[in-house]
Amino acid sequence: MKLILAESLSFRTALLSFVCGSLAAMFLELLLRRWRRREQLVPTSIFIPRGYTLEELAAYDGVRKPYAFIAVRGIIYNCSLDFYGPNAPYNAFAGRDSSRNLGKMEVGQQEANIDWTTLSPLHLKTLFEWETRLRSKYEVVGWVIAPEDFCRSSEKVEP
Template identity: 35%
Template structure:
């Protein structure tokens, strides 16, 4: 990823929320219904990525929308089967990549809740 993309930070983020969001609610927020926000979860934390068309239905990162994509982000994978919350068995290098993505999202997107019952925090 280019340095300019990684350094882009939102300056008007709202205070983080910890509202419980069920897996079903998350799955319905995949960018296909314009009446719902587009959400991506990482390590059980839910981010609102609605303003970024890359997560929309025709975007490069749509595979992550409506899911906890922790494993896929750690593995730098766009495979749908990797878009799942389990990441604790990843090698340390991939855990580090996941942490970098979590920090990137935290600086760029509003945190709108936590996945209800998440055990991958």
């Protein structure tokens, strides 16, 4: 009786060891695959951050050049063409400083490329949320070189 119990116990131990070892090997294989895939997916930046005038920024609308740049509070992000490219849902923001539009949650060009510092506190809060979202998802490629009348441009619109 003791011999049978000892044989079944050692069999169970061996089986359990085999299962645990197999699971550990599979887990390590998954980690290695994920690590290798991450190495392959690391984007190489083709843009050295620099200043862009509003005219230069306008060329990056996803149509004239195959990139969608969006400026928020003077910082320019290289955004996804899936969302900001031609015929995409947020295309109206591409190729311009869309700070006022995003802060006010308005689509259109009436308030594009206009000073954002005169926005109301509620609109500024919304703008900061957009900026946080863009900064977490997209690469910074530069900053806006504002024209001399940039700050006066907001006098024509409502805060």
